[in-house]
Amino acid sequence: MANKKNKHSRRQFFSKTVPVAIGTIGGVGLVAQSCQQANNDEEKISLLSADGQLVEVNKSALTKVPYKPVPPDEARKGIPGKHFVMVVDLARCRNARKCVKSCDHHHQLTPDRPFIKVLRMQDNKTSAPYWMPKKCFHCDNPPCVKVCPVGATYKRSDGLVLIDNERCIGCRFCMAACPYSARVFNWGEPKHQDGDRPYSPETSIPSQVGTVEKCDFCPDMLRQNKVPHCITACPNGALYFGDRNADSVTNGSETVRLSTLLKDKAGYRYHEELGTEPNVYYLPPVDRSFPFKEAPEGQPS
Amino acid sequence: MKLDQKSSKMLAYFTSQMVKISKPGMVWLAIAFVFILGGLYALIVQIIEGHIVTGMRDNVVWGIFIANFIFFIGISYAGALISGILHLLRVEWRTPIIRIAEIITVISTLIGPAYILLCMGRLDRLHHLALFGRIQSPIIWDVLAITTYLIGSIIFLYLASIRDLAALRDYPFKSKWRNKVYKILAVDFNGTPKQNRYLDRSLDIMSAIIIPLAVLVHSVLAWIFGMTLRPGWHSTIFAPYFVIAAVFSGTGVLIIAMWVFRKYYKLESYITKIHFNYLGIILMILGALYAYFTFSEYLTSWYGSETWEMEVLYKLFNPNEYWWWFFFAAIIGVVLPIIVILIPKFRNINSITAVSAIAVLALWVKRYLIIIPTLEAPLLPLQDMRPEYIHYTPTLIEWLLTFAGVALFCMLFFLFSKFLPILPVVKADEGNYAQLRKTAMKRVIKRKVKETEKKESEKIKDL
Numbered sequence: 001m002a003n004k005k006n007k008h009s010r011r012q013f014f015s016k017t018v019p020v021a022i023g024t025i026g027g028v029g030l031v032a033q034s035c036q037q038a039n040n041d042e043e044k045i046s047l048l049s050a051d052g053q054l055v056e057v058n059k060s061a062l063t064k065v066p067y068k069p070v071p072p073d074e075a076r077k078g079i080p081g082k083h084f085v086m087v088v089d090l091a092r093c094r095n096a097r098k099c100v101k102s103c104d105h106h107h108q109l110t111p112d113r114p115f116i117k118v119l120r121m122q123d124n125k126t127s128a129p130y131w132m133p134k135k136c137f138h139c140d141n142p143p144c145v146k147v148c149p150v151g152a153t154y155k156r157s158d159g160l161v162l163i164d165n166e167r168c169i170g171c172r173f174c175m176a177a178c179p180y181s182a183r184v185f186n187w188g189e190p191k192h193q194d195g196d197r198p199y200s201p202e203t204s205i206p207s208q209v210g211t212v213e214k215c216d217f218c219p220d221m222l223r224q225n226k227v228p229h230c231i232t233a234c235p236n237g238a239l240y241f242g243d244r245n246a247d248s249v250t251n252g253s254e255t256v257r258l259s260t261l262l263k264d265k266a267g268y269r270y271h272e273e274l275g276t277e278p279n280v281y282y283l284p285p286v287d288r289s290f291p292f293k294e295a296p297e298g299q300p301s
Numbered sequence: 302m303k304l305d306q307k308s309s310k311m312l313a314y315f316t317s318q319m320v321k322i323s324k325p326g327m328v329w330l331a332i333a334f335v336f337i338l339g340g341l342y343a344l345i346v347q348i349i350e351g352h353i354v355t356g357m358r359d360n361v362v363w364g365i366f367i368a369n370f371i372f373f374i375g376i377s378y379a380g381a382l383i384s385g386i387l388h389l390l391r392v393e394w395r396t397p398i399i400r401i402a403e404i405i406t407v408i409s410t411l412i413g414p415a416y417i418l419l420c421m422g423r424l425d426r427l428h429h430l431a432l433f434g435r436i437q438s439p440i441i442w443d444v445l446a447i448t449t450y451l452i453g454s455i456i457f458l459y460l461a462s463i464r465d466l467a468a469l470r471d472y473p474f475k476s477k478w479r480n481k482v483y484k485i486l487a488v489d490f491n492g493t494p495k496q497n498r499y500l501d502r503s504l505d506i507m508s509a510i511i512i513p514l515a516v517l518v519h520s521v522l523a524w525i526f527g528m529t530l531r532p533g534w535h536s537t538i539f540a541p542y543f544v545i546a547a548v549f550s551g552t553g554v555l556i557i558a559m560w561v562f563r564k565y566y567k568l569e570s571y572i573t574k575i576h577f578n579y580l581g582i583i584l585m586i587l588g589a590l591y592a593y594f595t596f597s598e599y600l601t602s603w604y605g606s607e608t609w610e611m612e613v614l615y616k617l618f619n620p621n622e623y624w625w626w627f628f629f630a631a632i633i634g635v636v637l638p639i640i641v642i643l644i645p646k647f648r649n650i651n652s653i654t655a656v657s658a659i660a661v662l663a664l665w666v667k668r669y670l671i672i673i674p675t676l677e678a679p680l681l682p683l684q685d686m687r688p689e690y691i692h693y694t695p696t697l698i699e700w701l702l703t704f705a706g707v708a709l710f711c712m713l714f715f716l717f718s719k720f721l722p723i724l725p726v727v728k729a730d731e732g733n734y735a736q737l738r739k740t741a742m743k744r745v746i747k748r749k750v751k752e753t754e755k756k757e758s759e760k761i762k763d764l
């Protein structure tokens with residue numbers, strides 16, 4: 001009953017037992033893996049099979065189809081109608097570093113070269129110190145994209161700046177050009193990586209030796225109408241993510257108007273005078289949720 | 302090809318030198334070969350392990366490879382600018398040094414870009430530059446400029462060597478392969494008046510082309526840094542600053558090479574004190590210009606005292622960081638040559654060569670100081686626990702590859718002097734050429750006179 005198309009896309013499919021049907025419910029891909037342990041008492045779900053027939057399968061026989069990230073060529077096109085922005089509320093950050101951890105986990109990064117850095121900032125001697133989570137700013141006038149000799153790093157219509165590590169020649173001009181030190185380089189062979197996954201600039205996995213990487217705003221999540229991993233990982237709701245065109249951002253628990261948030265809390269962009277037009281806004285560290293506490297000894301930045 | 306007595310004597314001397322390698326020559330060659338082997342080992346290690354074997358990390362993304370790149374492209378100026386300008390100005394004393402200068406240009410333009418390749422993370426994707434090249438990127442400007450420059454300087458060297466190649470073709474060598482190669486390269490040049498005229502004209506055109514090309518190459522190189530938003534790089538005077546620094550170091554290397562070949566081939570009667578003096582004075586003027594640029598650059602950024610700019614300046618002026626290097630590169634390396642050459646009492650062949658060597662070394666250090674302190678001072682605070690991410694130190698691999706480049710330069714230079722006389726043997730037929738131009742001018746004047754006479758007679762008729 002399974003159609004031939006799937007034979008190539010999903011190897012594990014046939015390594016298991018007899019497949020039953022393929023369908024889509026509520027935007028989530030589901031697949032029946034086995035009907036051998038068919039149990040009449042179990043809850044059944046109606047699915048539309050590939051040849052247009054309605055079939056009933058056991059709920060337990062269904063497994064989620066993992067999201068398949070788009071290939072490099074397709075990743076050059078942005079998600080239509082969107083323009084993604086991030087807002088970081090500095091008043092809510094207490095250097096919990098959960099964003100760094102979840103980012104490292106989902107991008108399969110080792111702790112020695114994270115995409116996110118939480119920096120201890122102090123503008124001058126008399127002003128108060130604060131923690132500043134820093135990712136790629138996905139600038140609208142990106143200095144890195146300008147200087148790339150091969151177009152390996154590019155700007156999309158939805159505001160994202162991504163890297164195609166299959167095209168990157170490793171000249172590191174983009175790293176020299178980025179004033180925010182947002183980029184990391186694979187100086188040696190990357191470790192602990194799932195090399196079997198097909199490469200996509202939208203996941204930045206797998207990494208390749210001799211190429212540049214950076215925070216990508218998790219476009220694979222955005223394509224599934226979800227927010228990047230760091231947003232949901234933050235225990236204090238310090239990170240907001242959203243669409244500038246829709247004027248709305250969310251930190252996972254509350255959704256607010258971007259313009260209102262920036263107006264009420266006097267949002268700013270880091271080093272506006274450089275003319276890079278960042279897409280990450282900061283809310284100044286006033287009325288803090290936590291008192292400032294120095295980092296424990298030996299904590300990597 | 303017919304040679305006058307002086308040329309045939311020179312040819313006989315040089316050919317006898319070319320077919321043998323003396324003992325000290327062999328020793329030098331062996332040393333250079335060992336260094337090249339060391340570089341090869343380092344190259345293999347780097348290809349296998351990746352750039353992790355270098356001292357470069359995420360902040361200091363460019364290290365001494367880029368310094369070497371700028372250095373070698375810089376010394377290539379010797380041939381391009383010095384010999385180009387001297388040729389166009391018809392400077393009499395240029396003849397014995399012009400070949401050395403042109404060879405420096407070609408060899409260093411070959412070696413310099415190799416360091417860019419060593420710096421690339423993915424050498425296997427070099428063809429991406431052709432497949433996906435973006436003209437907006439200064440790296441592509443650089444690729445285009447340097448390849449054009451390399452081809453231009455090879456043509457220049459070749460054109461300037463054709464007369465000698467023709468003479469060598471007709472010289473009875475013991476080993477026949479030499480005559481065969483020279484025959485191909487001499488392209489039937491026999492020194493006929495027509496050939497001489499064409500050759501001289503092509504040389505004029507090439508030297509006129511090579512001068513702006515050389516200026517462009519180093520400007521583009523400077524723009525790689527100038528186009529970024531970084532203190533110490535993002536400067537409007539960077540292109541002329543680089544050009545002046547390049548001619549300065551190029552002249553220095555030319556003087557050193559003259560000294561070496563003068564000693565090795567015993568050319569005391571050809572390369573005389575006059576040549577060292579004249580080139581020394583050129584070096585001194587360039588040094589003064591270079592000092593002016595350095596002063597202007599650092600005064601402006603210091604006086605403005607912008608926080609980010611100051612971070613780099615503090616590194617350069619801090620005795621615990623780069624101050625002594627900066628002192629050597631920007632002050633000793635410039636002031637010493639100027640003083641020694643300026644005061645006639647100090648001025649002799651050896652002292653001019655010694656200060657040239659200091660200037661060349663200082664210029665290499667200056668390139669290091671342009672690249673590394675700037676990269677060690679990012680805009681956002683550097684809060685890394687790992688010392689190698691904060692401070693750049695070149696590794697053994699990088700030094701091995703650097704010395705291999707210098708050794709390769711010396712070796713190619715030496716081998717080239719065994720293929721072609723290090724001084725032009727056949728003198729350019731300039732007297733003859735001037736004669737031809739005189740007759741041509743006479744012809745033009747005659748025609749003009751005739752025309753005016755005709756016009757006047759017509760006027761008279763009309764009246």
